[in-house]
Amino acid sequence: MTHVSPSTSFSLWHTYRHMMVVAGPQAPALRKALILFGAASVCQGLAFACFFPVVAALLADPIDLPGVWTWLALMALATAADLALSWRGHGFEYGGAMADMTHDLRLRLGRQLRRMPLEALWRWRTGHLSGLLGGSIDEAVTPMGTLSQAIIRIMVVPAVLVVVTAFIDARMALAMMLIFPMAVPLYRWKRRASAQERRVAAEAHARTEADLVEYTQGLAVLRTLSQTGAKARRLQDSLAHLRHVQERALFVSLRPSLLLAGLVEIGLLVVLALGLVWITQGTLSLPAFAALLIIVMRFSEPLALFAELTQVFDLMETALRRIDGLLAVAPLPVLTPTAAPTDHDIVFEAVTFAYAGETEPALRNLSVRLPARALTALVGPSGSGKTTLTRLIMRTADPRAGAVRIGGVDIRALPSEDLMARLSVVFQDVYLFDDTILENIRMGRPESDDAAVMKAARAANCHTFIQRLPEGYHTRVGDIGGSLSGGERQRISIARAILKDAPIVILDEPTAALDTESERAVQTAIDALVRERTVIVIAHRLSTIVAADQILVFDDGRLVEHGSHATLLAADGRYAALWSAQQSAKCWHGAPVPSC
Numbered sequence: 001m002t003h004v005s006p007s008t009s010f011s012l013w014h015t016y017r018h019m020m021v022v023a024g025p026q027a028p029a030l031r032k033a034l035i036l037f038g039a040a041s042v043c044q045g046l047a048f049a050c051f052f053p054v055v056a057a058l059l060a061d062p063i064d065l066p067g068v069w070t071w072l073a074l075m076a077l078a079t080a081a082d083l084a085l086s087w088r089g090h091g092f093e094y095g096g097a098m099a100d101m102t103h104d105l106r107l108r109l110g111r112q113l114r115r116m117p118l119e120a121l122w123r124w125r126t127g128h129l130s131g132l133l134g135g136s137i138d139e140a141v142t143p144m145g146t147l148s149q150a151i152i153r154i155m156v157v158p159a160v161l162v163v164v165t166a167f168i169d170a171r172m173a174l175a176m177m178l179i180f181p182m183a184v185p186l187y188r189w190k191r192r193a194s195a196q197e198r199r200v201a202a203e204a205h206a207r208t209e210a211d212l213v214e215y216t217q218g219l220a221v222l223r224t225l226s227q228t229g230a231k232a233r234r235l236q237d238s239l240a241h242l243r244h245v246q247e248r249a250l251f252v253s254l255r256p257s258l259l260l261a262g263l264v265e266i267g268l269l270v271v272l273a274l275g276l277v278w279i280t281q282g283t284l285s286l287p288a289f290a291a292l293l294i295i296v297m298r299f300s301e302p303l304a305l306f307a308e309l310t311q312v313f314d315l316m317e318t319a320l321r322r323i324d325g326l327l328a329v330a331p332l333p334v335l336t337p338t339a340a341p342t343d344h345d346i347v348f349e350a351v352t353f354a355y356a357g358e359t360e361p362a363l364r365n366l367s368v369r370l371p372a373r374a375l376t377a378l379v380g381p382s383g384s385g386k387t388t389l390t391r392l393i394m395r396t397a398d399p400r401a402g403a404v405r406i407g408g409v410d411i412r413a414l415p416s417e418d419l420m421a422r423l424s425v426v427f428q429d430v431y432l433f434d435d436t437i438l439e440n441i442r443m444g445r446p447e448s449d450d451a452a453v454m455k456a457a458r459a460a461n462c463h464t465f466i467q468r469l470p471e472g473y474h475t476r477v478g479d480i481g482g483s484l485s486g487g488e489r490q491r492i493s494i495a496r497a498i499l500k501d502a503p504i505v506i507l508d509e510p511t512a513a514l515d516t517e518s519e520r521a522v523q524t525a526i527d528a529l530v531r532e533r534t535v536i537v538i539a540h541r542l543s544t545i546v547a548a549d550q551i552l553v554f555d556d557g558r559l560v561e562h563g564s565h566a567t568l569l570a571a572d573g574r575y576a577a578l579w580s581a582q583q584s585a586k587c588w589h590g591a592p593v594p595s596c
Contacts, residue, residue, distance in 0.1 A: 003012040012151070015313060015316035018320035021327070022140055024108055026101035029092055030144065036089035037149040040082045043498060045160025051294045053170050056287035086149065093145040108327065110139075115331040118302040118396035119356060139319035143312060152514045161295055168288050171278065175271045204245040208238045225513075246582055268296050270551055332398055334415055341407025341414075343421065344503040344534045344582055345372040346393060351402035353388060364557045366402070370550070375535040377545035379578065380554035386538045389556075390506050393536070395419060406504070424497035424529070425506045430489040437466055438473040444499035460495035460525040462488065494525040505530055531594065542579050551575065 016034075023030045024397040050071050057067035093096055095543065097244055113121065113129075158176075275292055278284035347369045354361040363385045370376045378386040391397070392404050402411035403410050411419055424444075432440050441453045448456075454473065457463045465488055476490075477484055484492070507526065523544070537546045544566045553561035553568070553575045561573050567577035 012313075015317045015320070018317065019144060022323055023101055023106060023322055024104050026097050026104060027084060029097040030101070033089045033092035033097075033145060034152065036085050037152045040085035040089060040149075041153045041156035042160055043078045043082040043085060044153065047075050047082060048157070048161060048295055049164035050075035050078065050084050051291040052164070052288060055291040055294070056285075058180070059287040059290065089149065090145060094457060098141060098145060102137060105137055105141065105323070107322070112327055112329065113381065116326075117332050118331045118391075118394075120329050123356070137168065137319075137323065140316055140323055143316050147309065147312055147316065151313065154309070162275040165292070165295070168291075169278075169284055172271065172275060172284070172288075173280045175274055200245050204238075207318040208242045215354075222266040255485070272296060280489060314326060315576045320322055332395060332416075333412070336411060337413070338418075339409045341422070343372050343407040345407060346370040346504070346534065346536075347405045348389070348392075349403045349405065351404060353397070353399040353400045355390060355397075361400070361557050363392070363399070366551060366559055368559055368562065370534065370536060372407075372534050373532055374549035375537065375545075375547075376550045376552060377537050377539045378552050378554065379539050379542065379545070379575065380560075385556035385557045386510065386554055387552075390425075390508065390536060390538065393504075393506065394425065415512045421500055423504050423506065424489055424502040426490070426493050426497050426502045426508065426526075426529075428508045430486075430493040432477045432484070432489055432492060434476065434478060436471075436474045436476055437469070437492060440477060441495045441499055442498035445501070447500055453495075456495045456499035457492075459498050459528040460491050461527070461528070462495055463493035465491075491525050495531050498525075498529050502533075504534045505534065505536070511538050542575075553578075 019030065020027045031594055051522060053071040054068055054075065057071060060067070104255075162173050162176050271295070275284060275289045279286060279289045314564035348366045351363055351366045352361050353363045362383075366385075366389070380386055392399060393406075393411070395404075395416070398412060400568060403412070405411065406414070406419075406422065432444075437457075438450065438453055441456060442448055444456070445452070450473075455464065457466060457473075466475075469533055477489075537545065537548070545551060548565065550562060551565060552559055554575075555574060561568055561571065561575050563571070569579060
């Protein structure tokens with residue numbers, strides 16, 4: 001896909017290229033519409049040019065009525081052609097091509113979100129993406145037809161009139177042509193001045209949209225902290241910044257707009273003054289000058305509007321660039337030939353990884369094997385590399401060095417759908433969609449019938465509490481599952497993973513934030529999930545992983561110890577120190593630990 005660099009200067013040509021990129025499959029239809037608008041503009045220019053012979057025939061002595069009717073007929077014919085071509089051009093809009101383009105663009109952006117690396121996706125704030133998928137698409141697509149026709153008319157009609165005027169009086173045509181070179185520097189100054197402001201304004205809008213989404217989602221917390229309304233400093237700062245940016249953008253674009261409009265008006269007055277001089281000198285006929293008066297009035301209107309219309313074009317260009325910027329993010333490459341794993345052990349071979357923009361690696365030269373159908377626990381302080389290891393298995397990004405293999409196959413040789421089909425993930429922070437419980441569980445395997453969904457729910461130890469809800473399995477869970485408790489959301493997430501029935505299970509400390517009763521229920525659900533599977537669990541409570549087949553201890557991106565619980569305690573190293581600290585904490589809180 002062609003990508004136009006964000007650093008490219010704003011120009012009509014670059015706007016056209018962006019339009020073609022964003023139009024995608026509808027680019028031929030859009031290009032055809034622009035050609036039709038161009039042809040219609042030529043016909044409109046020729047229709048106005050007919051004023052020369054019409055006025056000449058009217059001012060003849062005697063009046064040349066046959067000539068008047070002939071040229072009026074030709075003017076009507078050119079006007080009819082203009083209307084017909086414009087109607088055909090606008091077929092891009094009313095014929096459904098624009099709606100198809102908007103729909104296709106949203107689908108393309110949806111596919112892009114699915115295939116772009118998650119590490120890159122995480123750099124976009126939710127509100128920013130929401131604004132891009134909603135408002136930016138409308139800003140980019142809606143004006144394309146009407147605005148493109150207006151810009152083409154403003155450029156083509158005067159050009160046609162200048163060409164026709166050259167046949168009537170070359171001096172007048174030359175004088176009219178001088179207006180264009182005089183206007184170009186001002187036009188380029190205006191676009192350069194507004195281009196940076198438009199980009200800053202777009203960023204300010206995106207920041208405000210993201211802060212509004214964050215404010216809405218965190219309103220419950222903000223209320224408890226008395227940080228709503230005027231006290232919501234982050235949102236207030238965004239709104240104040242947006243106001244400042246908008247004020248500056250209006251000021252920056254005002255001067256060149258006024259100068260450009262004034263230059264056009266003054267230039268055309270000069271042309272008329274020259275016409276008067278030449279007519280008094282007898283070198284320009286009165287009919288030609290009378291026709292020129294009519295044409296000049298038509299000539300000045302679009303040129304004066306040109307500066308204002310380009311402001312709308314700048315808004316469209318900014319939206320196009322935001323869309324193009326997202327579409328330009330390359331997916332992670334898939335090695336060829338692709339292969340299918342024969343087993344589900346996971347091997348890290350000298351893996352080093354650093355997040356984008358970070359200089360220090362999150363994992364350093366990691367070589368370790370996670371056996372198939374066994375439980376491997378990951379422990380260590382925050383930021384030690386545990387979550388990074390699981391993300392590399394899910395291929396949210398590729399390592400800078402080394403390889404990750406499943407069943408002997410480099411995961412870079414697995415298509416994304418194939419890799420994801422082999423993984424079930426239960427996150428610490430569960431995300432449920434605002435739908436029924438039945439549909440939230442069914443997402444694990446969309447083709448499953450209700451009986452299979454309920455069987456998974458029973459296995460996840462959540463059938464009982466679901467039955468107590470007002471509408472049972474058809475109860476809507478609310479935004480992000482807000483109507484359920486943490487333990488209930490966690491069990492529904494596990495039911496979803498059980499239904500998916502993937503051979504590899506990743507657990508990101510699913511019981512860390514739960515009370516004792518909820519933890520016990522969730523742990524029962526986990527026991528049903530992990531049977532005969534390759535399991536990787538991030539653990540903070542070491543008591544939950546005593547029976548793990550293998551425990552990996554991380555610190556500062558390095559694997560510092562590994563082995564069974566008993567082996568690591570006997571080694572009296574980092575793990576033993578963590579175990580001792582947690583046991584002491586339990587004693588401090590009065591937990592019934594035998595060694596207290």
